[in-house]
Amino acid sequence: MRWLWVFTGLNTLLYPPVLLAMLLPFSTAYTTIFTVCVLGLYLLTASTLLLLRPQVLYGIRSPQLSGDEALLLPLPAPAKPEDASRAYSLSEEKKQEYRARIEAHMLQQPFRRKGYGIKDLAEETAIPPHHLSAFINQEYRMNFSDFINRQRVNYIKERMAQLDWRQLTLEGLALEAGFGNRTTFFRAFVKLTGSTPSEYQAQVAASS
Known part of the structure; x- marks a missing residue:
């Protein structure tokens, strides 16, 4: 201005x-x-x-933050469901079919690939991308990015319950789960669990 x-x-x-x-x-x-x-x-x-x-x-650029200061910035507002979710009303039969395909495919842990996108999942499950986007928004009440990050966080939580995971740092575990960087991992973990990775790690250690 x-x-x-x-x-x-x-x-x-x-x-x-x-x-x-x-x-x-x-x-x-x-x-x-x-x-x-x-x-x-x-x-x-x-x-x-x-x-x-x-x-x-x-435009005026905001000052650069380093270290954990950047991780404590407010999270962006959740993305609204895409217009495709309103445009496509899927039948119950089609929803059950899509859910079975997606959940069966998630067992193969494709989300561990860095940069895994909605086009990859659509191709691997033979679900049209616009149907897949609408289904995830309607059935899981989240966008594709949050859906994949939830799979990654659940994977990390399962790995934390095992003894051999302690050979890895938290950053190493995040990369193994498919997160691209520490900041994305930290924010997704807090958003989906309500605690930081270190806090969750301490809870697991205390209960074991």
């Missing part, structure tokens, strides 16, 4: 005098000199601002 105020202010201050100089009966030499000076000042000011702060053209 500051850049817009500056840009608009420069236009308001500099262009009207140039227009007046061209319309009023001043000498041609005086008008030319005045116009060149004003436009030169305008271009110099704008160029200097863009040279020093080019990011103003793309």
